[in-house]
Amino acid sequence: MVIGSGIAGLSFALKVAQHGKVAIVTKTRIDETNTSYAQGGISSVTYAPDNFDKHIEDTLIAGDGLCDEEAVRLVVQEAPEKIKQLVEWGTQFDRKEDGSFDLHREGGHSEFRILHHKDNTGAEIQRALTTMVKNHPNITLLEKYFAIDLITPHHLGKIMEPWMKNNVCHGAYVLNIKTKQVETFLSKITMLATGGVGSVYQTTTNPLISTGDGIAMVFRAKGVIENMEFVQFHPTSLYNPAERPSFLITEAMRGFGGVLRTTDGQEFMHKYDPRGCLAPRDIVARAIDNELKITGDDYVYLDVTHKPAEEIRDHFPTIYEKCLSLGIDITRQMIPVVPAAHFLCGGIKVDLSGHTSIRNLYAAGECASSGLHGANRLASNSLLEGIVFADLAARDALARINKCDFNEQIPDWNDEGTTLPEEMVLITQSNKEVEQIMSNYVGIVRSNLRLQRAFDRLEVIYRETESLYQKSKVSQKICELRNKINVGYLIIKMARRRKESRGLHYNLDYPSKMEL
Template identity: 50%
Template sequence: MQQFDVLIIGSGLGGMTIALNLADTLKVGLVTKRALRDGGSGWAQGGIAAVLDGQDSIELHIKDTHVAGAGLCDADATRFIVEHSRDAIDWLIDMGVPFTRDQGGETSYQGFHLTREGGHSHRRIIHAADATGAAVIDTLAKKVAAHPNITVLENHIALDLITAAKLGQDEPRAWGAYVYDIEHDRVKTVLAGQTVLATGGAGKVYLYTSNPDVSTGDGIAMGWRAGCRVSNMEFIQFHPTCLYHPDAKSFLITEAVRGEGGILRLPDGTRFMPTHDERAELAPRDVVARAIDFEMKRGGHDCVYLDISYKPAAFVMEHFPTIYQRCLELGIDITKQPIPVVPAAHYTCGGLVVDLVGHTDLPGLYAVGEVACTGLHGANRLASNSLLECMVVGKAAAADILAAGKVTLPQVPEWDESRVTDPDEEVVISHNWDELRRFMWDYVGIVRTNKRLERALHRIQLLQGEIQEYYSNFRVSNDLIELRNLVSTAELIVRCAMARKESRGLHYSRDYPGMLPQAEPTILKP
């Protein structure tokens, strides 16, 4: 049994931000499924949106966020996060993040280059070439690893929250989590006065995703099982441009390629975005993803092409070195030829309902980042607002935790696996995992219908029965924990989608193609 003042589950930007803002005062445990740097934040390419330039304004950023969010963004959350954007960037600069310097006299902040992405009316994206997430996470991870008050538990996956209800207490509360030690194949009891879910999204519920393998909806499922509400899970953002190549697993082609002039073309070279939206390639992601999906299905194409090759080679290699190198390894020279791309599940706009300091419905439990729903993203996340939300809400949550002070921990029983045995056929897990991801892609993808959603829900309910029986009788494993969480998250996505009788933002239904006059969030209660 281990004890901390604060247990943080997840080592992305949200988790690291909270840890670093608490560790000078409190004892922090940081749980991560793989290595410290292996969260989803490190995969972010484009950058971080913030009002940094004198020609830009808070009101413009707020307006762009609301437009992308299709009228569903929470006004208070949007204003709070945008107003604190510069402070968040200054904190990262102070931490030593090596953002790209401005070389050509374009819009800049403190000498750092600012780029523009789809849906933004101004250059406001501060970035580290085309690997911003990696630069940020590498910088912060060094500080986390070196801090004496932060204990990092690598190769550990949270299994379930320890709640007052499980302990027979009357007052609802979270008291840490049962955590599976993958390397030593055992479950640990980790107690904490405050618990933070910073587990990221659920992209792996779909067959094609830009997310890392760890994005299995763990925090959403755990919070739901503990009695927390979820909101807006129907809004799954499909990134329009994931590299299409048999040897390229989940490799994203950043929004910034289109922001710097990249053109989407059909296999015959025809440009098609202007016929779908007047903003063409700079339209928000939901518009571009649906346009690509439409053109692929209409023409029977395996992919479309993103062309930046008409720009000078030096410009392309300077702005997109990571993409240039990766594509070159696969035989694609993006300075001379277009990039084959397809849409892929990218970001979970919904999640556990939280306020502006990360409080969930369960006292003692916070949620920050993609696992949570502040209302900032509405029906469609504006590009590069995600890392910003992690930091702003993360810093606010840390301040709230510090203000709350330490609490006395209760007596908690160890994990009991005396009535289970070793699994007999683990093929059940791999088969169910594959089936779930395929029918979610086919039935709950970019374009939905009532019939498809009903089929998906029926399949999910069958899988849930099998998985629960397996979970009840056999010792846990990493794959079983992730599958159990994925199927729960899939159900929440489908149930939210079935509840929305309109098409708005990322949720497009053929049965309800119009948009209702009043924008309302979808909220599910356990």
């Protein structure tokens, strides 16, 4: 069983489906994923003067000393083969007239190594993989199926802890959203590819279904979660308060030559980093946040008006059309931008085979913590991580599956004595409160006092929600709220535990990395 339908979930399914039956469970449509929203591209060493050592070094520098170098080396070296696989599956990356790949460069990269399809690379990859999956005879696609909880020994009355070695996944309890019935899904091998946690924050570039479901399920199943304090805020989302999620303005636009300016037209990035607008995302996001605090403005500008208009329209057609729909012609006018929650660098701890701390359970993509990103992700390494670790997991799962059996003793879901929530407004209001707490106190810049206040506020909502959950028939809304609270708790807990500022985690009480 695969839970999630982005690049990690679909590529894993395609690999293992050659050897057996696969069910893909996704809570909305197959193509409503973080992958579909990815604009910039996927990184890979392709042509000289680029080489593996340069890509490795750029990734390690961005990760601020917390990357697992073995994982970094593995992903970087596997990248060219995975690009070849994507092309074989039908992905159409942009090419030059001579047939070679048209490579972009983004912040933190020392060379041009970003393969792309216009400014909607993720959507193109999603299209190709979706076509392959829908035509595969061994894959069953189940849309509008929401995974509630993993089935582990505690459902058989056994007490489990994270340090115990006998924890095993037997499948999941899954809500059929159409029938509103909870079904028991037994599987020999389960892959979590549930994406990120952006919806825990008010302002995010993620689809609003990014509620950290896989991470929350593993947390409740006593699996190991790590590095949740490292939430990446993309420096440049389109400032449009009426829209949620926020529209992403790809980092490739700064690689193209875009310049960040204050509302009075002044450049500012050189004050924070010698790389200027091409500094890694954590530095750029904090710099923008600081400029906004100094000026009191709601946004800064990203300026590409000095570039040829035809090139702008050709390279960034999606952004051009989006901004034009709001009355902004980016060939002549600057783009108002603001940082937004974008990517989680931590998550479910996995080894170099994508295996979690729970037997027969794998995780890949944004929900997993593989060691690649460390304290901060290098731009365009995310799609790459998803497909590489999906492949590693597929190899390991195929070697393991013949030793696995279905556990037929699992009890069906029991919701006797529960009723539908009388007031949906309780769930809606608690959702808003969680988003406000996380945005106000656990955002780009934190402090011990803010983290304590967030913890105290969230604890009250947690108790109220658990009480409501125990009395209610399950629904997607209450389960997502519950997951967001679990994820918020993990972010706060790990942020409080880190007594330093590093990478994406900046605490005013430990200003060791970047004085602002």
